[in-house]
Every structure is written in structure tokens, then in C-alpha cells.
Amino acid sequence: MKVRIPSPLYGYTAKRAVVEADGATLEAVTRSLDRSFPGLRFRVVDEQDRIRPHIKFFVNGVQAAALSARVGPADEVAIVQAFSGG
Amino acid sequence: MRKKSGRAGVAVLVGTRKGAFILRADAARRRWRIEGPHFLGCIVHHLVLDPRDGRTLLAACRTGHLGPTVYRSTNMGRTWTEAKRPPAFRKAAEGGKGRAVDHVFWLTPGHAAQKGVWYAGTSPQGLVRSDDSGATWTGVGGFNDSPDLTKWVGGAQDLTPDGGKTHSVLVDPRDPAHLYLGLSAGGFFESLDSGASWRRLNKGCDRVFPSADPDEGHDPHCVRLHPAAPDRLYMQNHCGIYRIDRPSDAWSRVGRRMPKAVGDIGFPMTLHPRDPDTAWVFPMDGGSVWPRVSPDGRPAAYRTRDGGRSWQRQDRGLPREQAWFTVKRQAMCADDADPVGVYFGTTSGEVWASSDEGAGWRCLAAHLPHIYSVETGRV
Numbered sequence: 001m002k003v004r005i006p007s008p009l010y011g012y013t014a015k016r017a018v019v020e021a022d023g024a025t026l027e028a029v030t031r032s033l034d035r036s037f038p039g040l041r042f043r044v045v046d047e048q049d050r051i052r053p054h055i056k057f058f059v060n061g062v063q064a065a066a067l068s069a070r071v072g073p074a075d076e077v078a079i080v081q082a083f084s085g086g
Numbered sequence: 087m088r089k090k091s092g093r094a095g096v097a098v099l100v101g102t103r104k105g106a107f108i109l110r111a112d113a114a115r116r117r118w119r120i121e122g123p124h125f126l127g128c129i130v131h132h133l134v135l136d137p138r139d140g141r142t143l144l145a146a147c148r149t150g151h152l153g154p155t156v157y158r159s160t161n162m163g164r165t166w167t168e169a170k171r172p173p174a175f176r177k178a179a180e181g182g183k184g185r186a187v188d189h190v191f192w193l194t195p196g197h198a199a200q201k202g203v204w205y206a207g208t209s210p211q212g213l214v215r216s217d218d219s220g221a222t223w224t225g226v227g228g229f230n231d232s233p234d235l236t237k238w239v240g241g242a243q244d245l246t247p248d249g250g251k252t253h254s255v256l257v258d259p260r261d262p263a264h265l266y267l268g269l270s271a272g273g274f275f276e277s278l279d280s281g282a283s284w285r286r287l288n289k290g291c292d293r294v295f296p297s298a299d300p301d302e303g304h305d306p307h308c309v310r311l312h313p314a315a316p317d318r319l320y321m322q323n324h325c326g327i328y329r330i331d332r333p334s335d336a337w338s339r340v341g342r343r344m345p346k347a348v349g350d351i352g353f354p355m356t357l358h359p360r361d362p363d364t365a366w367v368f369p370m371d372g373g374s375v376w377p378r379v380s381p382d383g384r385p386a387a388y389r390t391r392d393g394g395r396s397w398q399r400q401d402r403g404l405p406r407e408q409a410w411f412t413v414k415r416q417a418m419c420a421d422d423a424d425p426v427g428v429y430f431g432t433t434s435g436e437v438w439a440s441s442d443e444g445a446g447w448r449c450l451a452a453h454l455p456h457i458y459s460v461e462t463g464r465v
Contacts (some may be wrong), residue, residue, distance in 0.1 A: 008150050039168050043152035046186035047174035054151035081151050 001071060003033065004078035012037040026057050027067040029077055044079060054082040094464040096421050097162070098429050100437060101130035104455035106145055108163055110465065115427055115441045118450050124163050132416055134193040135463030138201055144220045146190035146206065154189045156206065158220045162465060171222040173206050173214040175230055185210060192416070194255040197262030207252030211239045211269045213281060228282040239272045240302070246270050253415060254309035258316050266309065266319070273304030274321065290337035292325035307353045308415040315362035322355040322367055329394050340394025344369065348381050348388070354418035358426055363393045366420070366428055366444055368413040379410040387428070389444050403447035404438065411436070416459035431457030
């Protein structure tokens with residue numbers, strides 16, 4: 001599936017805004033991303049496997065409540081990081 | 087710090103709210119040049135050069151809302167490599183609510199005999215260790231998973247505004263198993279077994295709140311261990327300036343000798359590398375609402391040369407009025423030259439230096455972002 005990457009993570013994806021990943025849940029997708037782009041997952045998911053504050057995951061434009069959300073190969077996942085703060 | 091070579095230059099490592107900068111000078115410390123920014127836009131809480139090899143540089147970074155990490159360079163920042171396993175807490179058992187590291191606040195190279203060992207203090211309060219020069223990090227279970235942790239760090243109302251912090255991780259140069267650390271809030275702690283167990287060491291310190299338990303209500307801001315006299319430690323505390331001479335377990339408030347109009351409240355403190363009686367502080371206004379600015383808008387360092395029995399104001403070259411910056415706890419340091427160079431970075435983005443032990447100051451850099459840390463190294 002296609003995964004849209006927020007610009008603060010471009011350092012992991014060689015500036016690619018859209019990358020490929022696989023998995024049946026968002027949890028699996030983040031692990032797939034981490035295999036392709038080591039270190040990326042920990043920047044958006046903490047050591048307790050929680051989505052970090054101010055990070056959102058969208059599946060086909062709908063915000064996912066948790067990493068347990070199911071996804072399919074035709075879905076589009078977007079990771080969004082807020083730019084709030086000074 | 088590595089033994090000074092005859093012509094080795096000095097580096098001043100600056101961590102800021104928007105990236106890191108490195109100022110470098112030759113041994114005479116007359117001409118400086120600035121390099122950077124490194125990690126533009128990232129919060130760099132601490133940037134530290136390993137004195138054991140003079141080349142390994144670690145940076146504690148947080149980018150926007152992304153998770154915390156540590157970067158490593160062995161060429162003074164020309165290239166950086168991210169930690170393969172950044173500092174993190176242990177995963178909680180199923181159904182448990184584990185803690186997550188928000189940011190890495192403090193970096194300390196390990197004992198001289200333990201090459202590659204580093205310690206990192208986190209926010210919220212935790213301690214992690216690396217045995218491979220910062221490539222991978224593991225929590226120190228004796229602290230992070232202690233059943234006493236909640237008692238040590240208190241509740242949500244005890245946290246500093248952007249989270250409780252572990253700072254002042256100190257390693258006894260005579261014994262790598264002998265560690266100290268400070269918690270804001272939480273107090274000062276000692277371990278004699280490489281971090282497997284800890285005991286509180288706050289006797290004699292005034293407290294932030296009057297709990298019935300004398301071990302509660304402590305808030306050390308910055309603690310320094312003298313490298314040449316490791317039984318002597320100085321502390322800039324929320325409540326004043328203190329000194330302890332081990333094996334005593336009681337701190338003495340040496341800040342009572344500071345001028346009354348200035349007081350002895352502040353965040354940073356640094357020591358002379360060879361003389362255990364000489365130290366510098368940078369007081370701030372700790373009155374009424376705690377403005378956290380230079381008292382009366384007139385910034386100055388204060389130096390003691392007699393272990394805190396007396397203090398001298400050192401402000402030659404600094405702004406004389408209407409200067410409302412302050413200096414954070416990691417943002418004041420000294421080099422190992424003779425005479426000693428003293429450095430501080432301000433919340434308004436200036437780096438100031440003295441090449442004569444504080445007698446006179448000059449501004450090395452201005453208009454940088456809000457400065458969080460200043461360290462020195464030999465390069």
C-alpha cells in the first residue's frame with residue numbers, strides 16, 4: 001500500500017513523500033516501514049506501542065484511533081505530524 | 087576532560103531550541119568561528135564531546151512532535167548517525183501503562199576505564215545507558231523500574247513545566263560503580279553499585295514544599311562533582327547554593343554568603359577543573375513570581391575561590407542594564423586551560439566567554455536560538 005510520509009520524516013525516506021509498505025494493521029505497517037527505513041517507527045510510535053502525541057494516522061482520509069486498525073493493500077495510509085508549537 | 091595537549095584548540099558545543107552550533111578556537115582562544123546549524127529546527131537539549139577519545143560527539147535531539155533520539159558523530163559534526171536503539175523505557179506488561187521517554191535531557195560520558203559507556207538522563211525522570219558509544223541504549227532498571235520510583239519523582243504536580251527531568255548524572259572518577267544523579271523534581275541520589283540501587287542524598291537542603299517526609303520536596307537544579315577532588319560536590323538548587331564534602335551526607339548552604347540583593351537562586355553552576363575551592367554560578371531572580379531573569383536586569387556571574395565562604399561579582403563586559411536573559415542548567419561550563427575559560431549561553435541566544443576565569447566577558451555569538459546547553463571540549 002501507499003503510505004504518505006510527513007516532511008519531518010523525509011530524512012528516513014530520502015525525501016520521498018510517498019512510500020510502499022505492507023501489513024494487515026497499522027501496527028504491521030509501521031513495522032514494515034521500519035524495516036525499509038530503520039528508526040522511523042520510534043519517531044511516531046513510543047516504546048509502549050502508542051501513537052505519539054500530535055501524530056495522527058489516516059486510512060483513506062479517516063483518522064485511525066489506534067494502531068490496531070485494519071488496512072488492506074488498496075488502502076492509502078497517511079502519517080501526519082502537527083506543526084503546532086513555537 | 088582529556089589531558090590538554092600543548093596546542094589543542096577549544097570547542098564550545100551549543101545546544102539550542104532550534105538546532106546545535108559548534109564554536110571553535112585555537113589554544114589561545116582569541117579568534118572563534120562558528121559552525122552550524124546542525125539539526126536545524128530540532129531541539130538539541132545537550133551536545134557533548136567524549137573526553138576519552140576527543141572525537142565522539144553525541145547530540146540529544148527531539149524534532150517537533152517526533153520521538154526522541156540521539157545522534158553520534160566522530161568528525162565534529164560533518165556527518166551524523168542516529169542511534170539504532172534510542173533511549174526508551176521498558177515495555178510494560180500486557181495491560182500495564184508504561185512510561186515513554188519524551189526527550190533526552192542530559193548526556194554524560196562514562197568512566198575513563200569504560201570506553202564507550204555513556205549515560206543519558208531523560209524526561210520524564212529516567213536513566214539509560216549505552217555501552218557502544220551511543221549506538222544502542224538500555225534502561226537502567228535499578229532506577230527506571232524501582233518500586234520506589236513514584237515516591238522519588240512525585241506526582242504530576244511535582245513535574246517541571248515541560249516534564250520532570252534527570253540531570254547531573256555524575257560518575258566518580260575513582261570508581262565506575264559510584265554514580266550520582268539529580269531529579270527535577272525529586273532530589274539528589276547516589277548509587278554504589280552501577281545503578282542497581284539508589285539512595286537519596288538531600289540532607290541539609292531546603293525544600294520546595296514542607297512535606298512531613300524530609301526526603302520529599304527537593305529540587306536540585308545542577309550538581310557538579312569536582313574531578314580532582316571527587317568527594318566535593320557543589321549544587322545549585324531551587325532553594326540555594328550548596329556544597330557537600332563526602333563522606334558527610336549533609337549539604338551546607340554556602341549560598342548564604344551571596345549578596346542579599348542578588349540571592350542564591352539560579353540554574354547553572356560550573357567548577358574550576360583543578361581548584362576544588364573555585365566555582366561559578368549565574369544567579370537569577372527567584373523572588374515573588376520567579377521571573378527567571380537576571381536580577382534587576384543586570385546579569386553577572388558570581389565566583390567563589392574559597393569553597394563558598396565568599397562570592398565575587400564578575401560582570402565586566404556584560405550588559406550593564408536592561409538585559410533580561412538567564413542561563414539554563416546545562417548552559418554554563420569551563421574549559422581546562424590556564425587560565426580557565428568560562429562560558430555561558432543565554433535564553434536570548436548569546437554565547438559569552440571569559441578567557442580569564444570570569445574577570446572579563448565577551449560575546450562570541452548572538453542571535454542564536456534560545457540556548458539550552460553549553461559544553462566544552464578539546465579538539
